Amino acid sequence: MAKPGILNRTVGNFKALFKADAFEGILLISVAVVALVVANSGAAGSYFSLFNDYLWSKDVFYLNTLHLWINDGLMAIFFFVVGLEVKRELVCGNLADPKARTLPVLAAIAGMAAPIGVFLLVTGGDPQLLPGMAIPAATDIAFAMGIVGLLGTRVPRSLRLFLLTVAIVDDIGAVAIIAIFYSDPNVMWLGISAAVLLGMIAMNRLGISSLALYILGTLILWYCVLNSGVHATIAGVLAAFTIPVVTKDGTQMLENVEHALVPWSAYLVVPIFGFANAGVSLEGLGLDALLDPLPLAIASGLVIGKQVGIFSTVWLAVKTGIVSKPPGCSWVEIWGVSILTGIGFTMSLFIGELAFEGSSETMRFLRDEAKIGILTGSLISAVMGYVILRLTTDRPESAVDDPNSPVT
Template sequence: MSQPSILKSAVRNFSALFRADAFEGILLIAVAIIAMVVANSDVSNAYFEMFYGYMWSKDVFYLNTLHLWINDGLMVIFFFVVGLEVKRELISGNLSDPKARNLPILAAIAGMAAPAAVYMFVAGGEPALVRGWAIPAATDIAFAMGVVGLLGTRVPSALRLFLLTVAIVDDIGAVTIIAVFYTETIKMEYLAAAAAVVGVMVAMNRMRVSAMAPFVLLTVALWYCVLYSGVHATIAGVLAALTIPMHGKKGNAMLEDMEHAMVPWNAYIVVPLFGFANAGVDISDLGIDALLDPLPLAVAAGLVVGKQVGIFSMVWAAVKVGFVEKPAGSTWVEIWGVSILCGIGFTMSLFIGELAFQGTGETMRLLRDEAKIGILTGSLISAVLGYGILRLTTSHPETQDDPKSPVV
């Protein structure tokens, strides 16, 4: 290859990192690395004090640390965007077509059940670890699609769509898990108030109210009610999103416009800030053999082994019995590679890990840190292994002919 061709290829590969779908994943990787470096540096005390230092007593307001404001407050925006995406997909997207949604729904269900089973098997049924069963259950959309974005057209469009839909169904399952399994006490008066707010928002939807200000104000009110009800506050984001009208009175695409407006804020501010606040782990307290402890090993095994086994085996079985068709233009090796990429948990796994081992004691803190080590390790292995398989086994030579195609 001539020197100009090498230079052109290098420029093309570098620019591929900054494509929208790829950059989000690269950003999350960078944030996780920075958080780990800072948490184990000379400024680690300042890092943990910034996020976990108390602002005031919980008697004043429930959210009394910056970490809680991010996880229980700012992440409502993340779940709001998830809710908008889910509603759009259910009404006019891939999940609205029974034939198109059967395979990813089956794959997502298996891809949540198998990691949980692997986790419980590796964890050995230890009572202290049982609550972490759902940590490896969800796929990080931005991270997984970012890796696929680096591969350009090497991944068939039908398989990209399959991965995206599986991740969306995963999000639906994760939200349900949070609401059902990580809610311990319920305050009925606040839950009733939340139901009333949702009722008003549904009525506004039926009247096709086009102004966003009333929806925004009621979303804040709903968040406050859910925050004190005992159900995790971020569920308010999903509920509020489901009440946003698809179209305003003038026929404008209200929900889609709002989704497009919020996605950049969510992808480049909310999720990275959440990752920076939650991915930092002081590994000096855990020891060099921390990865061999039951919790991080169970989480990593759930992500790396459980995800690919659950999803790939379900797809293979459903296709072989004739229930569904294989994603168009895809080989079994490519489907396997994408199944591995579904083991990138990151955002939702970190979130569930925080809920699973809540508490202020040293034991709970160590469990949260071990869960993070397992999440980061499992997600990294899944990303590298999935990328490697798809990169080396591709059978789509059209990438060689398209100068705009990102191939890394």
């Protein structure tokens, strides 16, 4: 008969899987596995046809496949939620206090630069692979926080907040990269988009509190940005920044909208995106495919570049007295959390689709290789980070109903 203590811990660990942050990570892992299985089963033909068959001519409307509707349309909701989260953090969260944001901002910058450096080193600056250099620079908030959620109170609150803030700054950087490097602007539509955005900013300044008008403005902005050559999802981030934090009547509009959309984004939008993009046919590919320059560079950037860039920056910043070490944690725990930032998944897959966009056989092959690198690097980072944090902390395990868990 099992001892009560062991039984309680087992039940606690099982319940922890269904905490919001933990469940998001488990869901994304499951979606990726299912996509890979389907893409390499007898249903592979139907899977790829579902997402890539043309619905109509591009002359009728640019979004002419389900895959494009997911990546350019549905994912705008995800980016809108990211924008809301970033604005909240800048106004009243972890990024509002200059002292509190110094360490995670420095870490995030290094955590984006180092993987790019590793990518360039591994690929030898191959011009054909160069567009993919930003792929390992991203961190998946839901996935990384999901792993932390599984660990419960083994990870101190200060490190949870550090990881969350780094991932948010990381997202800001990823959005900037998409806007700058993966766009081909149309000046006329760009001007119209700017006018719509200015109109939404004016609504905010004038104290207009009609959510319906902001939703309408967001839809119009999305359509204009879609035609501008800048990736349409950027419209989601820009529109989110125009949402009032508090309206004249005291309504917490930004927080209310964020809370309403987060479940839809986490449990519908991102899983659909993951299922549509994580599927890659492994036919004819052996383990040696991981040693091809592109997947090896991406996986190395995520696993090595992320942890080296972030951990070394934190260590140097603390040792030189620029900042203080996050309270209540050891250097090994900081290292473990640094490794978790190598979980790229959602944003990395998204950038990978943009980096090697096109219908040619070469572009499809490079996209598939990029996916292999992303999935491999993310899996290694997730397992490695989890094991290190699990084995190197002596904190009591209390994974259920942790009152100090940050809202993500």
